[in-house]
Every structure is written in C-alpha cells, then in structure tokens.
Amino acid sequence: MIVFDLVCGAHSHIFEGWFACGAAFSEQKERGLLTCPVCNDSDVRKAVMAPNVGAKGNQARAIAERPQSEKPPAVQDAPSAGAVAVQNVPEMNARLREMIGAVAKAQAQMLENSRWVGKEFADRARDIHYGDADSELIHGETSEKEAQDLLDEGISIAPLPLPVIPPESNN
DSSP states (O other): OEEEEEEETTTOOEEEEEESSHHHHHHHHHTTOOOOTTTOOSOEEEOOOOOOOOOOHHHHHHHHTSOGGGSOHHHHHSOSTTOOOOOSOTTSOHHHHHHHHHHHHHHHHHHHTSEEEETTHHHHHHHHHTTSSOOOOEEEOOOHHHHHHHHHTTOOOOOOSSOOOOGGGOO
C-alpha cells in the first residue's frame, strides 16, 4: 500500500488516499473514481508531500519514553486491530487526531464481530448472499473490479474507512 496526500481543486481540502501502488492513483483518477470527502469535488490531485524520515536514535527513544498522556489520541486510544498511528504531523490539530482515533476505534470494534476471509472475500460474500453459507459479517480483500461485480449482483459490501492489517501479517 502507498499513501498519498491529496488535494481538491475547488477548496484545497487536503486528505489521504491509500492505493495498492503508485499507478493505481493515476488509473482511479482517469476513471473519475476520486472525489474530495469534504466537498465531493472530482478535481483531485496529489498534494506536495514531505518524506517521513525517522527520528535519530536518541530522538526515537525520547518519543517512546514520552508519557502516554502526551501522545496524540489516535496513538493512545486506537486499538491494535486496524489501528492508525498518527505521528510526526505537528500541523494536524487535536480535533482531527481525535476524529481519526474515533474512526479507528469504531472500525476495530466492528471488526471484532467480523471474520477475516482474506482474498476469498468475493467468494465468501457470494456464498452468504446466495444462501450457500451461514450469514455472518466478513471482511477481507478484493479487487476494485470484483467489488463492482458484487455490487452489480446486489450483494451489499462497503469499503472499510481505514486499511486493515491481515491477521497473518500482524506481529
């Protein structure tokens, strides 16, 4: 996965976009699939981004030793499954960090009652929809095309707001 800061042309709202690879951004832009989550403007482009360079060894230790109360809410409140850590972003205001933390927490709570099916998501969703498997909440991975095919078949699916680390990759 790759994360880009994106900006809309209408109001210069800045937001993140997560893509499978660098070419996926261009492909989705050409297909008109990108819109600003704030104003729904479809004139979306990459924003100027600074690289996230890790802190020097002695600075990293100081950050790790910082009291929990001084860490941003998204770091201290987000549960481990699907959590998002927000750091090294001094211009991000406290309210935005709080909102991201709340979304991460809500998603993690939802996923507690959902079963990870990985790359078999589309097959399992069809099985459940057509009655070939017991009804249950599932989450996993699928391609954009396969997701559209599921929707075209009348199968209810929705993207998760934040990326999820597959259980086998979570250490």
